[in-house]
Amino acid sequence: MHGPRTAPTSGGAPPDGTSVTLLTEGTYPHSHGGVSVWCDQLVQGMPDVDFHVMAVTGTGREPLAWQPPGHVRSITNLPLWGTPQDCPPPRGKTLRRFLAGYEEFLAALLDPEAEDRFPAALYHLADHAPSGLLSAALRTERAARVLAKLWTRPTVGTAAAHPTLHDALSATDLLEHALRPLAGRAAADTGVTHAVSGGLAALPGLVAHHVHGTPFLLTEHGVYLRERYLSFRAEPYRWPVKALMLGFFRLLAMESYRTAALVTPGNRYNRRWEEHGGTPPERIRTVYNGVDPAAFPPAGPEPETPTLSWAGRVDPIKDLQTLIRAFALVRGKLPTARLRLFGGTPRGAEKYRESCEALAVELGIGEAVTFEGRVEDIKDAYAAGNVVMLSSVSEGFPFTLIEAMSCGRATVSTDVGGVREAVGECGLVVPPRDPERMAEAALRLLNEPTLRARMGEGARLRVIEQFTLRQTISTFREIYQDLSGRRPAEQARPAPGAARPSWARAIAAGGAG
Structure with missing residues (x-):
């Protein structure tokens, strides 16, 4: 059984009361690379903050590539592949109720006139995820047939491509895997959930906000949606399958932008995508990546060979x-x-x-x-x-x-x-x-x-x-404290006559609805 698995870590320095659940996909703490470096630097730079990590992974069996410090209190794996949580497929009224909600979800992905149904349909599916019923229901033949019937309707754009039952089975399988992170549950008393990319890593944060009102912070290093558009060009699936999945990623991005109390792009280019995706400009704050110049000193003599x-x-x-x-x-x-x-x-x-x-x-x-x-x-x-x-x-x-x-x-x-x-x-x-x-x-x-x-x-x-690391960590410490309501009054109080930044005013007003 490869459902969510949580591993405690050793104790560490006393926290300052701030608690952050870091949401990752394919990066920290199981792989190397730029985003993983960023996560490690962020965590290491705040030893007085309680961190929990919820990591979307491949199989859930990946070894740790980083040794998290003691104030990382737990690491929960949310594997996309492998055998899902053991749960018998639903039957009778339970299955019919589920499929009715699932049809609403599919309609939102396929029909522009139904896009506004996406949030409610997504959280309906999320209700069934922790028990394993969501994955079990999506593996039934009836789930594939709901899609096969829906996307051949003349009013739906995929109908012109004449999708087959094989297409429906492929698309349903992709959705089942993509939706597995909905089973992740951040603790009710988590101060902030912080997704370090858009897409699937955001799902537990969206659920925590929906269920508990937990502030959701989104950092995008690259534009997740743009990268899905690029990657799906090379995928072997027929157009109806690609259209469905790209519709899911697009609406997931829009819901993430709508829900986030603050979005922190790593550059101005990302900001344009986020504004286009519906993020109010006053809830966007650009925070550049930083490095420690002492850790990357001048490299010294160049090689003699060009x-x-x-x-x-x-x-x-x-x-x-x-x-x-x-x-x-x-x-x-x-x-x-x-x-x-x-x-x-x-x-x-x-x-x-x-x-x-x-x-x-x-x-x-x-x-x-x-x-x-x-x-x-x-x-x-x-x-x-x-x-x-x-x-x-x-x-x-x-x-x-x-x-x-x-x-x-x-x-x-x-x-x-x-x-x-x-x-x-x-x-x-x-x-x-x-x-x-x-x-x-x-x-x-x-x-x-x-x-x-x-x-x-x-x-x-x-x-x-x-672009120093000190600037980056200082900025995110301030954001965590503002979002969780723990920023010391003497730090939070603006200078006489100074206006608070628009993103800070948005947080003070309650952030996303």
Whole structure:
């Protein structure tokens, strides 16, 4: 049985009374990567705050990649896969009542005229999740037939694609897995639930707000909905299945934005998506990621061989194929150049890595491109290159970029998310999926050591002035205290004649309804 599983952790420093349930998906504390680093820094930086972690995972059996400190009081896994909680399928009136609510849920996903039914239908399903009845009911043939009947109606957009029963079975199975986090229950006395991404991680926070009125805080590093749009392009399902799932993710994003007492994007680019999704502007506060400049000091001498380095997880969203194509153009001008790629390959991305390796061989640069796996000290990845590259098609405010900047390395990055906000004039920014422009920028920096040095020095100063970890932690401490009503009066009181920020006024007025 792979239902929610909670593990207590050891005791720690006495808390200040603030309690935060951190909601994650595929990141902390079970995997490495930028968002996981951010979570660890946040938790480590507040030893006087009680943290609980509810982690949406793959199977629930993933080992811990981080050792949480003692003030992380519990870790609850919410696995999407594996055998669901053991519960007999409902029958008779119980099943009919459930299916009536489920039909309302599906109608909201498929019919624009019914979208306003989504919140009530979602919380109706949530009522059945902790017992296991939700998963059990969705695994019945009747649940698939409800969808098969509904999405062939002439008034529904999916009807034109002639969805089949096989499509209905596929879509119902995807929904059953996606809705499993509804079984997660934050404690009634939790001060704040804090989702560190949109999407499935937000589900327990939405339920806690619905049931207990618990303040819900949403931080988006990348735009979850945009990334689902990008990823579903490559999925093998027919259009009706994709339409249903993207409808779910879109309405889930809108409900998250509507419910959140405060939304804290990591950059202004995300803010535009959040406003478009219905978040009132006064409930949005941009909080940039920060690093400790002392932990990422100047990297020291550059390699003698012209080298481009990259760090991150090997994943299609990082678009390593464009980087490899760009490097092939660089290699044509600088035959001794090397490309060193640092970072692990998550489960499920093995074929993507193999395709990248094959592309390098096909382009005749296989011996000059090395996949070096996870590095013990990430600073070594930045020091390995004369120039640090970022080739992603989607980012929030990427840690690898500001870490490399703190190390004093010049960078070439794609113009996505908050990259331009991070770099300013201290690096080169190029369009995504454009190997020619990327190669041109990399060659410019490799061939101009004075420019490279000036940009590297400016990048480190920019981090010290604007993007420090201390600023990030201080801001979230203040937000936690405001949301939970525990901020000391002498801190909360504005200076004479000073107006409180619009987001703080919204919190004081009660946040979301």
